[in-house]
Amino acid sequence: MLEAWGEDALPALPDLLPLLADSWTALHVVRVLQAIGTAAAPAAPALRTCQVLDYPGNHSFVASTAAYITMDREARLRMIGDAVTATEEPDYRQIGALAEFGSDAAPHAHRVRLAMENSTDYSRLSAAITLWSITGRTEPSIHVLEEFVVPVATGGDSYGFFRDTLQALVRMGEITPAIRAALLTIHQLDRRLSTEGGYPAILRDDELRGLIELALACGDTDSRETC
Incomplete structure (x- = not known):
């Protein structure tokens, strides 16, 4: 969840750094640091010595994140763009x-x-x-986003994808008729929108239903100025 907060997750930095020493939690922390961006630059020394599972992709991700949080914006764009262009x-x-x-x-x-x-x-x-x-x-992206909304209306449970899609739709301020119909169906479902149990399921369900309401409101022409 912290990853979605971006730079707003910065106050959690002191609590996150010790988790870099655990190979099971380190990559989660690295993702949060990348989301925070250059504000997480003080974490760079700890990041360079963090413990991750011994896989080449992991080591590359850690190294690129350490560089990423200590670079200026232009250098970060150049580094990421070069990597995207050079990789098949x-x-x-x-x-x-x-x-x-x-x-x-x-x-x-x-x-x-x-x-x-x-x-x-x-x-x-x-x-x-x-x-x-x-x-x-929004085109053609919004029709790809449809693919991660419509299945939930028919029993799908990929709620992580669904959450990220809803957040994107809110930022776009637009939804397709197919997305609107699916969201209305999902909002009326008599079940938790979560694969978890207990209190985490309640939290996830509340989060997703709130995002559904925002997406529906932002898809309303009369409401877009407030989104």
């Missing part, structure tokens, strides 16, 4: 990292679109959201 199948984290640069990442829009068209699951979702962030145009 860019990691969803590389693609997603371009989103923060908006139209400044326009030279990489074609590569992001190719990634969207030739991937599945979270990689496809991340690329669709990033493409919209770069171009400012």
